[in-house]
Amino acid sequence: MALKTALFTRQTEDFDCEECGTHVKGNGYTNHCPCCLCSKHVDVNPGDRASDCHALMYPVAYEQKNGTEYIIHECSQCNHVRRNKVASEDSREAIIALSNGTYEEYLEKLHRRLFKGESKEEKKLPSSEQLSLLKTKER
Numbered sequence: 001m002a003l004k005t006a007l008f009t010r011q012t013e014d015f016d017c018e019e020c021g022t023h024v025k026g027n028g029y030t031n032h033c034p035c036c037l038c039s040k041h042v043d044v045n046p047g048d049r050a051s052d053c054h055a056l057m058y059p060v061a062y063e064q065k066n067g068t069e070y071i072i073h074e075c076s077q078c079n080h081v082r083r084n085k086v087a088s089e090d091s092r093e094a095i096i097a098l099s100n101g102t103y104e105e106y107l108e109k110l111h112r113r114l115f116k117g118e119s120k121e122e123k124k125l126p127s128s129e130q131l132s133l134l135k136t137k138e139r
């Protein structure tokens with residue numbers, strides 16, 4: 001009788017953001033970090049977890065369509081591009097930074113806040129080359 005529920009398996013997984021270290025509570029829809037907005041390349045099609053790439057996906061653009069906000073993520077490894085809805089728990093500061101092109105600065109600020117004092121070795125920030133990839137592609 002209870003078998004029916006098995007047909008609808010919502011993926012709920014917690015994960016630690018590989019970019020900023022934030023522990024993200026999965027709710028089945030969360031696919032990116034609310035703090036730095038980074039995602040992970042785990043899907044081929046949304047929700048299928050069929051990709052074995054698993055590299056970090058950086059937000060590269062912000063989009064608004066019919067009142068819905070989207071973050072465009074690009075995989076740092078294979079350049080796979082994906083559009084994700086902005087979640088209610090996402091940092092507004094991050095979204096705004098992404099929309100006005102100061103995301104890199106935001107990320108730097110975030111790192112400084114997180115690793116206060118201890119001078120962490122240059123953490124691999126997305127290179128400006130990486131961040132401009134999307135623009136290049138649009139041409």
Ligand SMILES: [Zn+2]
Nearest residue numbers: 017020033036
């Ligand atoms: Zn993060």
Ligand SMILES: [Zn+2]
Nearest residue numbers: 041053075078
């Ligand atoms: Zn990838």
